[in-house]
Amino acid sequence: MASPITRVARWALLLAMLALPMAAGAAEMQRGGAAIIAVSGDPGHLNPAISTAGPLHAVAGSIFNGLIALDEAGNPVPDLAESWEVTPDGLRVAFRLRPGVIWHDGQPFTAEDVRVTFIEVLLRFHARARTGLAPAVEAVETDGPLGIVFRLRRPHPALLRQLDVTEAPILPAHLFTGTDPSTNPANQRPVGTGPFRFESYRRDDAVVLTRNPSYFKPDLPRLDRLVFRVVPDASTQVNALLAGEVDMLARVSAADADRLRGRGMSLVETRSAPGGSNCIMTVAFNLDRPVPGQQALRDAFALGLDRARMLELVAFNQGRVAEAPIASGIVWAHAPGALAAWRPDIAEANRRLDAAGLARGADGLRASLDLLLFPAFSRWAEIMRQQLAPLGIALRVQTLDPAAFAQAVFTRRAFDLALVSYCNGTDPEIGVRRMIHSSAIGNVPFSNAAGYRNLEVDALFDRAASLQDEAARGEAYRAAQSILARDLPYWWLIETDFAAAWRGSFADFAPWTGQVAERAGRRD
Amino acid sequence: MLAFLLRRAAFGLLVVMAAASLAFLLAWHAPGGPAVGLAGEHGAPGYLEEVAARYGLDLPAWKVWLGWMGRLLRGDLGTSWREGAPVATLIAERLPLTLALTIAASALSVMLGTLIGLAASARERQAWPAALLSALHAVPGYVAAQALVAAFALGLGLLPVQGIADLREPAPGGLALLAEQARHLVLPVTALALHQLCFVALLVRAGLIDQMRQYYVTAALARGMSRGGARWRHALPNALLPLAPLTAARLGGLVGGALVIETAFALPGLGRLAVTSAVARDHPVVIGCVVTAAVAAWLANMLADGVAPFLDPRLRAAWR
Secondary structure: OOOHHHHHHHHHHHHHHHHHHHHHHHHOOOOOOEEEEEEOOOOOOOOOOOOOOHHHHHHHOOOOOOOEEEOOOOOEEEOOEEEEEEOOOOOEEEEEEOOOOEOOOOOEOOHHHHHHHHHHHHHHHOHHHHHHOOOOEEEEEEOOOOEEEEEEOOOOOOHHHHOOOOOOOOOOHHHHOOOOOOOOHHHOOOOOOOOEEEEEEEOOOEEEEEEOOOOOOOOOOOOOEEEEEEOOOHHHHHHHHHOOOOOEEEEEOHHHHHHHOOOOEEEEEEOEEOOEEOEEEEEEEOOOOOOOOOHHHHHHHHHHOOHHHHHHHOOOOOEEEOOOOOOOOOOOOOOOOOOOOOOOOHHHHHHHHHHOOOOOOOOOOOEEEEEEEOHHHHHHHHHHHHHHHHHOEEEEEEEOOHHHHHHHHHHOOOOOEEEEEEEOOOOHHHHOHHHHOHHHOOOOOOOOOOOOOOHHHHHHHHHHHHOOOHHHHHHHHHHHHHHHHHHOOEEEEEEEOEEEEEEOOEEOOOOOOOOOOOOOEEOO | OHHHHHHHHHHHHHHHHHHHHHHHHHHHHOOOOOHHHHHOOOOOOOHHHHHHHHOOOOOOHHHHHHHHHHHHHOOOOOEOOOOOOEHHHHHHHHHHHHHHHHHHHHHHHHHHHHHHHHHHHHOOOOOHHHHHHHHHHOOOHHHHHHHHHHHHHHHOOOOOOOOOOOOOOOOOOHHHHHHHHHHHHHHHHHHHHHHHHHHHHHHHHHHHHHHOOOHHHHHHHHOOOOHHHHHHHHHHHHHOOOHHHHHHHOHHHHHHHHHHHHHHOOOOOHHHHHHHHHHOOOHHHHHHHHHHHHHHHHHHHHHHHHHHHHHOHHHHHHHO
C-alpha cells in the first residue's frame, strides 16, 4: 500500500500531466479561422493615404504597410523599410526597402511606389502629412529599386514617427501614378502589401479581408479571414461581443470596459490607437473672450476641479491625471510634476476670483460660461458643472457634432470654453505644436483653440523642432511646459487611455497600431 | 379615374420637390461643412476653404438650390461628397433592406394588430387590454429593441443580437441566405412594429366596440347570428375602413423608426445612410434620402387611395 505522501505525489504528477498540454496549448497559437472586429464608424472608402478619418484607418491598416511600424511604446521598428540612416546634419534620411515584397495583385513593390505615394498623394491629400511633413520635406527620391531618400529643408526629428501605416501608408504606383487619388477606383477595391487582402465591402455593414498568403513577414498573418463589422451603437457592440457574434471591440468606452470585466474577455488599455495616441482631455479657454481671458479665472479652474475624482467617476480609472501639458507617454519630452503646484483648493480659488474683481452677483454667480463639446463627452461636462458650482461659475453646456463643433470653435470662435481631446501623438511636433504655437491659430479644425500667443513658447517649440538630439529637444519642451503651466491657456484634465476588448479565445491583437490583427490568432 | 390619378401624381411631384427644398434649406444652414467629416480631426490650413470651393458651398444658396432642383427634375440625385459614388447607387444599395423592414413591420402590425384588437374588443368591459396596449404603444423603439435583445438574444440565445448575416463564414447562397437574413430580421421587425401594432390594435378595438352598438349589428343578432359571427362578418369590415389610409399616412413614421432600429441592430439600411451622411455633412446624400422617403410616402398614400374603393363601396362613386 502506498504511503499518503506517495499518493499525493502521484496525484500531483497526474495533475501536472493533465495541465502541461493545456499550458502548451495556451501558449501555442492556432493557424486559420476568422476574427470579427466591431468598429463604430463606416470607412466610406479604403484609401488611407487621402484621409485621416478614424473609421477608415481602423480597417485599412490591415491592408497596407508603412515604411516603418511603431511598437507599443511608440518606437520605430522595420516594416516595408529594413533599415534607415540619418545624416549627422539631419537633412538626409535614407531607407533600404525590404526585397521581394509583392502587391496583392502580384506586382513587385519598389522604391517608385514609395516616391509616388509621398509626392502625388500623401503630402497633398493626407491632412497630417500635409501639415506635419510637407513643410519639412524638400524631395523624396529613389536610389535604385530598393532605396528611398528623404531630403529635408530643416532637420525634422519627428519624421520616423510619421511613417507608419496610419501616418503614411504606401500605395501601389502602378494604380495611382498620374490619377486623381480622390476618385481612383482602387479606393473601393484596395491593393496593398499588408497582411490581409481585400475581399468585399458593403457600406455600413462590413469589410471582409482574407489572409495574404505571400505576406513578407514569415508565418504571418495567422488568421484566414478578418471581418470589420460596422456596429454604430456602443451597447449593441458589447451585446454582440457577449453573444459571441463579434470577437473584438476595437474601441471600448470606460463604462463598457467596466461592464465586460470578469466575463472571459481580454481587456487591454493602451495609450495609442490608429490615428491618435497620448490623448489628454483638455479644457480650452478662449483667450479672446473677456472672462476666460482672465488669469484668475483659469487659475480657479486649476484649483477648483478635482481631477482625481474625474479619473475615477468619468474615466473609470482608465488613464492618469495629467501631470504636464505634454503627455507622460512621450517620456523624453514630458515634464513630470509641471502641474504639481495646482492642487484642489476651493478657498484659494475663490480668493483669487475675489481679488480679480470677479464678484458674485445676487444669485451667487460670478460668471456663466459656454462649454462646447462632443456628445460623447457629456459626462465630463456634468462633473465639471458640479465641481465649479462652489466657485460661483455656471456652465452652459452645448453638445455639438464634430462638424458643428469645429465651425463654432475654430471658424467662428464663438465659445468661452471648449472640451477637446488633444492627442499628442508620438512626438510633440505631431500633436502638441498645433494647440500651442501662435502660427496654428486660425481656421483649421483642432488647432490652437485657446488662441494662445506667447513668443517665448513659440521659440522653444521651434527650437525643439529643429534639433536632432532627443535630450536637447526634451529640455526645450520642458522649459515651454513650465511657462504653459503658469499661463494656463488650457487646463489639462486626464490622460485618457484607449481600451480594446476581445474574447479570451483569441490572442495577440495589437490595438495600439493600425495593423491590429497582423499577429492575432485563435487560442482554442 | 385617369384624371384623378394624374392629379394625384402631379401633386405628389410637388410634395417631393417641396420636401427636397426643405431638406436643402436645413442642410445649407446646418453648422459646419463637410471638411471635418472628410479629413477627420486634422485639417491643413486652407483646407476648409478648399473643400467649400470644391463642392460649391461658396456660391449663393439660390444658385446651388436651382442647380440641385434642375438635376432632381432630370432624375439625377448627384454624387456623394464623402464617398464619390452616385447618390442613386448608395440609396439603391440600402433601399431593399429598409423596404423589407418597413413592409414586414407594416404587415405584422396590421395582421397581428387586427387579431389583438378583435380579441380585446370581446373583453369590452375590462380595462386592462386597452391599458396594456396604450402602455406598449408608448415604448420608444430603442427601448423595445434593447428589451427584445436582452430577452431573446442574450437571455434565451434564440436570435442574433445584430446584423443581417453571420460573417464568420463566406455567405451561403439561395434559400439558406434568405433564411439566415430572415432570422436576423425577426427582432428588428418586431421592435419596429410594436408601436404601430399597438396603434392598430387600439384602433380596431375601439372601432369594433363602436360598430357592435350599431343597429345593423343589433339586426344581425336579432336574426339569430352569434355575437362572434356578427363581429367577424359585419362589424370588422367597417372597423377596418380607417386602417388603410392611416397605415399609409404613418409610413413616414415607420421610416423614421427604421432609422433608430437600423442603428440599434447595426443594419445597413437607408436610415443609417441618412444619419451618417448628416453627421458628415454629405448634403447630396441627405437630400437623396429625404427625396426617397417622400416618394415612398407618396406611393403609399396613392396605394391607400387605390385600395380604399375596394374596401368601401361608397368611395367608388368618387372615381367615376
